[in-house]
Amino acid sequence: MGATYHHGSLRETLLDAGVELVAEAGIDALSLRELARRAGVSSAAPYRHFPDKDALLRGVAARGYQRFDQALGKVSKQCAETSALEAVQQLGVAYVRFAARNPNLFRLIFSPIGQASGHDPELDKACRQSAEHLPRALMRLHEEGIATSISVQELTELAWALVHGVAMLYLDGLVGDGKPLSAEKAAERVTQHLVALFRAD
Template sequence: MTTRVGKKPAAPRKRAYHHGDLRQALVDATLKLIATEDVGAVSLREVARRAGVTAAAPYHHFRDKDALLAAVAEEGYRALNQRMDESLSSIRAPRTDNQLRALARCYVRFAVEHPAHYRVMFRQEWGDEEKYASLHAEGMRAYGRLQELAKETTGGKVDMDTLAFTVWAWVHGLASLWNEGPLRKKTRSDSIEPLLERSVELFVGWVMPK
């Protein structure tokens, strides 16, 4: 087979997106960008470039960068909620100690396995409940489980929200310190699992002493 001398090779064709695919492709490109750089590197133009679409294409789905990041955060909460549902479904009530273990493991493992989602799920921008209604709903669904568990655990003897805040701060801090590096350095481990199990048993023993 011969080709004409000097003829330029055909430019690669941009991926053709079917209806509904572009939005997810932009979210996926954002996650990859956050994983390799950071949230500060995200812009609609850069995400479009990485997704292989025109600079104007993201505006069909997202009004600005915050709207795109909100979609990433909402996807994270939705995935976390699904994992919590699956984990709790195998535990018979009223074993609140096992429910607490399950929720703690789900939260920390999700954060470690999906650090790009985790970085954007708790941004201050999402405090506008009206502007980010669906994101707020998914976030409250996750937090609501902690509230329900705290209520069952204390039997009204301890302030429900205080206990829920404490549990949240524990798992959030554990996951964040691991993802950012300090705990990996201190434990000299490539896996959070041994520390997670020891921490879970310690915390459950404190909250629910036998």
């Protein structure tokens, strides 16, 4: 006999299973049929919550962004009493650490479907929240009189380009030795140079 769920709980179960499946086997492995099998429900049941695979991917991407937000938020809180430069560096390392430890989920949230706005309010909110940590730390630089000749937007673009670049180079096997720790060390080196530039401005 198949499992029984309340209306809302099946959606949550499917999303949990979706995150696990993407983590295990990648984005291409995700399917409504496979999630139905894992949840122990009929193959038609997921369609009550997700009309197509894109809707499912957006739901899983929202979960991915929530985890990303939690990872960055934890570091933001830990660095609340540190200098702004330390906060920027630690956030950069945390950014790359998340990518290294969650490669398939990271690729999903930064894929076209993970970046598509206006289709899923939950995804839009999760994406927006995860993107607030780095600019907030960079704004603190100005408050501490650092890099004031550069706008916060420009600082954000520069810092984001560097840490996202390191993350993608690692995921594509172009830096590091395939181990998450090597990605973190690469991020530490890059962010050390970044904060040195900010300090010298």
